Amino acid sequence: MTARRVALVAAVVLGIALAVVIAVRTPWVPLPEPAGGHTAVDPTAGLSADRVARAEAFAAALRPASLVSLLLGLAVSALLGLTRAGARIVRAAAAPLGGGWVWQVLLGVVALAVLGRLVTLPLSAYGEVVRHRYGLSTRSWGLWLRDVWVSVAIDAALTALSLLVLVWLARRAPRTWWAWAGAGAAALVVAGSFLWPVLVEPAFNRFEPLAAGQLRADLLQLAEENGTPVQDVLVSDASRRTTALNAYVSGFGSTRRVVLYDTVLDRLPDDQIESIVAHELGHVATDDVLTGTLMGALGAGAGVAALGWLLSSPRLLRRAGADSAGDPRVIPLLLFLMTVGTLVSTPVQNAVSRHVEARADVHALDLTRDPDAFAAMQQDLAGSNLSDPDPPAAWQWFFGSHPTAAQRLAMAADWARLDRP
Structure with missing residues (x-):
């Protein structure tokens, strides 16, 4: 069996393992159906007409910009990854420091990250204008810019170091680099779950x-x-x-x-x-973070194995202007493939997340025994956060990581009708 086929088999096996974990660990039915059927969902979530209209107007102002930003970022990533333009940027970024492969990876990632962010920055600024207009954002423009570039710096640094290791492995072990890199990616997912609250959260907030x-x-x-x-x-x-x-x-x-x-x-x-x-303690009680970490680790391993298969294609490498997975000019192609993988997996992740969040809602009700406080809290959250209580089905399917406010209130009404222990 060729090395390329082994990578494909590994990607399929890990993908199947991920599917099994999702199927077994996702709470598909977080609450039994009460006698007489489920409570009808009120699309207004009990909010006043003015609050519903304001939330819908906010969403209508923000959704197009969010969608255009997503598509524009994907288009730029494709342009750089599927042509030789990205490879030229990688080489040019490292030229002042001698053009070695290490500098090509590190500075190439930084250059591509900054370029990608600059392209979508006007849309992000528009989104911030909308949030200011509706009273949701209190940031000064100086703080907004600081947050943008701190986020870019953290993402670029982590990505650059990760891809440096990947390219180094590809240069040292051309046939099996993806296996070592996949194990490393899975380990990074696990480490990130533990280190994020200690290292990253303090970069944006004080506690x-x-x-x-x-x-x-x-x-x-x-x-x-x-x-x-x-x-x-x-x-x-x-x-x-x-x-x-x-x-x-x-x-x-x-x-x-x-x-x-x-x-x-x-x-x-x-x-x-x-x-x-x-609700948040419900996630802890059911080990949702650990389960999510396992899913992320399997997904990372499967994704890197898939990269091992794709980057064994001479035709794809030639299109990107790279010779092999160990060539630093492969970086733009890698970033594009990672972007596509993230985009494709988003609706699956969000489908799982919605069920997990619904189970945490049930846990909150079981723990507090106070459905009235839960319902009032959901209405206050929806009103204050300008959440559309009943978004378009396609938007909710792709982007919705939580049940809608209307769905959560209907579930709380179902809980109150059941004789829960």
Whole structure:
């Protein structure tokens, strides 16, 4: 069997393993159907006509720009990856430092990342204008630019280092590089899950412990009752950037903590905050992060094996102006293939995510036994975050990572009709 065929077989086997994990670990039916059938979904989610109209107007102003940005980024990536233009940029970026292959990879990735971001920057700026217009963003333009370039810097640095290792492996082991790189990619996914809250989150927000008081005591007690004690309850200075409401649980073991946006503390009563935190604790109780990490690791391994198969095609390499997977001029093609893979996997990831989020909603209701607070919280989140309570089906299928507000309220009504233990 040729090395190229081995890579294809490995990609298929890992893809099948990923499909099995998705099938087994996804909560396809997070809540049984109550007697008499499911509660009808109210497309307004109980929001006033003015709030619904405002959310729909916000979405109508933002969706076209988001879609154009996605397609423009894909088109630029294709232009650079499927022609020799990208290879020329890679070589030119490294020329001032002698043009060695290491500099071609590192500086080529940075140059391509900055170019890609510059192309879509006007659309991002338009999106920020819309968020300012509707009162969702509180960032100054200086802070917005800082956030954009910090994000680009982090992404470019991680991508450059990862691809440097990949190209080095391809140069050292031309037939089996994809196997070693796939194992490394899977390991990076696992490491990233543990290190993200410690290394990346502080680059964008400051965190302070929630002041001692009844709410802090109640949230720590809620985590204990959930069987997932946390080390701390922190408050993020999210209001520097947004008026949106959110909370989450991040970290593992000794780094696990509840994080509340300061906007949540300012605008929601304690029972609704407890409902949000109970939802996030549901993800911990059902090991959703660990399952997601396993899925990500399998997906990364399958993706790199697929790259091993694709980059064994002389025709594809010639189109990109590269000689082999160990040629640094292959970087634009690699980035394009990674972009396509991410785009193709997005609806699958979001389908799984919607079911996982629905199970966390059920967990929150089971833990707090307060469907009224849950419903009020969902309505306040939808109103404050300008979430369309009933988005177009195609948009929700592709981009929706959570059930809609209308669906979540109907599920809460179903929960109240069931005799849950």
